[in-house]
Amino acid sequence: DAGVTQSPTHLIKTRGQHVTLRCSPISGHKSVSWYQQVLGQGPQFIFQYYEKEERGRGNFPDRFSARQFPNYSSELNVNALLLGDSALYLCASSFRPGLAGGMAYEQYFGPGTRLTVT
């Protein structure tokens, strides 16, 4: 079975531009989460979506937005790019979010999109 896929692999943008990153979850997984990983740091949570609804949001400005489609794929959009947005953007999928039934559903990560803002 295919794992989590993300596109594009690499991206170079200029300050002030807009970017859209895409993610396809593992087949059967209905939840997608987005994380930002700046060089030398651990990933930071941006959003989590389940059944097309936002289930969680991290401490990121409104320039960051996301959505989930009926096929459970997701897009992360970042407007008015800043130099500080340069990072590896990771998408993770899980069967569902939350800790229902005492189970924390593991999040499986994709290879990431490396965004460079110049």
Next chain:
Amino acid sequence: AQKVTQAQTEISVVEKEDVTLDCVYETRDTTYYLFWYKQPPSGELVFLIRRNSFDEQNEISGRYSWNFQKSTSSFNFTITASQVVDSAVYFCALSEADQAGTALIFGKGTTLSVSS
């Protein structure tokens, strides 16, 4: 507030040495989950283990073992007889039970270098 601390920034060992990666966490919840992920140079985070707060049994999987101690809020990871392929950045992460979602809070990671 929840927090994960990985005090070791970098560790270098020679093949076949045992190595322990430390993880200390902070949370106000009584129900929470702890994770370890491996990030090789390719960048993809690889899930290694999940542990819930009610299960303090140590776990062993091949050369990997995990020691969870609630009394010291630690969830340490030991690699026995390390190999060059173990070279990677290792992240410890925490997820709390009272969140509608399951955001993972990561530590800053420990870079492990295993030389032959």
